[in-house]
Amino acid sequence: MTQDQLSTTFHALADPTRRAILASLTTGEKTVSDLAEPFDMTMPAITKHLKVLEKAKLIERSKQAQYRPCHLNPEPLKDIDKWMEQYRKFWEASFDRLDDYLQQLQTKDKDDE
Amino acid sequence: MTQDQLSTTFHALADPTRRAILASLTTGEKTVSDLAEPFDMTMPAITKHLKVLEKAKLIERSKQAQYRPCHLNPEPLKDIDKWMEQYRKFWEASFDRLDDYLQQLQTKDKDDE
DNA sequence: TATATATTTAACTAATAGGTTAATTAACAC
DNA sequence: GTGTTAATTAACCTATTAGTTAAATATATA
Numbered sequence: 001m002t003q004d005q006l007s008t009t010f011h012a013l014a015d016p017t018r019r020a021i022l023a024s025l026t027t028g029e030k031t032v033s034d035l036a037e038p039f040d041m042t043m044p045a046i047t048k049h050l051k052v053l054e055k056a057k058l059i060e061r062s063k064q065a066q067y068r069p070c071h072l073n074p075e076p077l078k079d080i081d082k083w084m085e086q087y088r089k090f091w092e093a094s095f096d097r098l099d100d101y102l103q104q105l106q107t108k109d110k111d112d113e
Numbered sequence: 114m115t116q117d118q119l120s121t122t123f124h125a126l127a128d129p130t131r132r133a134i135l136a137s138l139t140t141g142e143k144t145v146s147d148l149a150e151p152f153d154m155t156m157p158a159i160t161k162h163l164k165v166l167e168k169a170k171l172i173e174r175s176k177q178a179q180y181r182p183c184h185l186n187p188e189p190l191k192d193i194d195k196w197m198e199q200y201r202k203f204w205e206a207s208f209d210r211l212d213d214y215l216q217q218l219q220t221k222d223k224d225d226e
Numbered sequence: 227t228a229t230a231t232a233t234t235t236a237a238c239t240a241a242t243a244g245g246t247t248a249a250t251t252a253a254c255a256c
Numbered sequence: 257g258t259g260t261t262a263a264t265t266a267a268c269c270t271a272t273t274a275g276t277t278a279a280a281t282a283t284a285t286a
Contacts, residue, residue: 010124010127011127016120017244019119019120023199026199031262032264041245042245044245044263044266045244047263048243049244051264065253066252075204077204084194088194090139144232145233146233157277160235161275178232178284179233
């Protein structure tokens with residue numbers, strides 16, 4: 001299956017190493033070695049994680065001499081935020097109000113018939 | 114690796130079928146057959162998707178006769194929303210608005226105390 | 227009790243993920 | 257040129273994923 005963009009993004013985020021890399025990039029551009037430093041992991045493993053993040057468009061890369069600096073691209077996160085919108089009411093309301101809301105939905109269903 | 118909760122949640126969301134199931138549950142409790150109906154997929158496949166969602170605590174289940182109705186649990190989504198917080202400033206754009214944003218955060222922090 | 231319906235479990239398969247080591251490429255410095 | 261540093265690619269391994277079909281379980285109903 002050719003993955004949809006949202007699935008690709010969620011998948012990229014479903015790994016603690018990749019999330020830590022993203023967090024590390026919030027303070028600015030970093031080289032691969034910089035990013036690899038905190039992890040008990042070989043460089044090729046980091047390269048692969050970066051490829052996953054790049055395919056998800058969560059990072060972008062450039063060239064500076066023998067370095068391949070990475071920087072954060074927040075767009076896909078924004079898309080996730082938009083996706084979350086439909087669920088916010090489920091935790092932003094008190095339980096009473098959620099109950100009301102569901103009640104309302106059911107009533108609405110009946111109206112539709 | 115025993116996955117951390119956030120990884121488990123992101124992984125559960127990294128599949129369009131599972132996201133569609135969640136969306137379907139926004140209108141209220143549904144049986145497994147109800148949930149399976151829109152998909153060109155066998156029941157055991159749906160059962161597995163539900164297990165993934167259940168382990169991620171995105172759904173909860175009960176028993177009614179031979180049915181095993183599912184309902185949405187928004188908590189893990191709330192956790193993702195919290196995780197996103199550190200990235201919002203990257204798309205909430207202009208410095209003015211970033212200022213507003215930081216102001217807002219401070220106010221929120223005070224509310225927590 | 228027998229049968230139908232709802233759902234899960236078991237056993238299997240093919241593809242993907244996430245890591246490794248060893249070899250390779252690219253750019254710099256001497 | 258030679259050597260060094262930065263990063264990627266290739267080849268491999270093991271575990272997990274997402275699906276299948278067939279069998280089993282649980283409950284309701286005739």
